[in-house]
């Protein structure tokens with residue numbers, strides 16, 4: 491009798507242990523598909539990298555892409571002073587001076603393995619030099635270093651990141667002042683030449699990278715109300731950035747290598 495009681499108690503305890511163990515196993519095996527399902531539910535957010543994103547057109551582009559749900563990597567020469575950029579949703583601020591190769595290499599290391607769908611080379615300067623007699627050669631060289639060589643450095647350095655994406659778009663912010671055809675007024679020494687060089691770089695880039703599915707363009711943002719454009723400029727920065735985004739969104743492969751305005755028109759080279 492006692493043996494029977496001991497046996498039945500033993501069987502009951504064993505069954506309870508098996509029941510608890512089966513609950514544990516099922517809860518663990520349920521957790522795996524759930525978390526997998528969670529991963530699968532994540533929607534893909536495209537990534538844009540914008541140079542000179544701490545103010546002006548670059549900051550407004552960053553704001554609009556952030557609001558549209560993009561992951562934004564905005565560069566600034568002084569990240570600790572780029573609070574508006576840092577406070578945007580899904581925005582990451584990275585230090586970059588486009589004239590400094592060490593700074594570009596630090597950016598490359600920081601973004602290693604990160605795919606970039608859209609690169610906007612926006613950083614630029616416009617020191618005014620109105621007559622040939624007054625050209626400051628050092629300043630001329632620096633304008634070219636920022637406006638022409640800067641985008642070359644950044645594009646070259648981030649090519650692996652761009653190649654890893656599906657969209658593969660490179661947008662170089664130029665100016666209508668870079669048009670040789672339209673230059674009847676002269677002036678703007680250094681700036682005109684720097685943007686004409688950027689235009690030519692973009693044409694070559696478009697030709698070389700077309701077989702890989704890249705779209706590379708230059709776009710004139712209008713005469714825009716920023717520190718560079720001044721308060722008398724006719725185009726509010728929001729309108730310029732909205733126009734640029736709209737052109738970028740609608741680009742087809744055959745649009746690569748073209749000279750656009752933010753209103754979607756073509757400028758003669």
Ligand SMILES: NC(=O)c1ccc[n+]([C@@H]2O[C@H](COP(=O)([O-])OP(=O)(O)OC[C@H]3O[C@@H](n4cnc5c(N)ncnc54)[C@H](OP(=O)(O)O)[C@@H]3O)[C@@H](O)[C@H]2O)c1
Pocket residue numbers: 541542543544545546547548566567568586587588589611612613614615616636663664665666710711712713714715716717718719720723
């Ligand atoms: N505004 C216009 O009317 C107009 C017209 C035609 C074309 N664009 C072009 O549009 C682009 C943006 O112009 P914007 O009006 O927004 O100018 P902006 O308000 O003067 O801003 C220029 C941006 O470029 C950055 N930058 C300057 N030098 C740099 C360097 N060495 N390395 C990295 N970043 C640097 C600035 O950073 P810091 O704050 O550190 O100086 C700033 O973020 C430029 O390429 C410009 O040529 C403008």
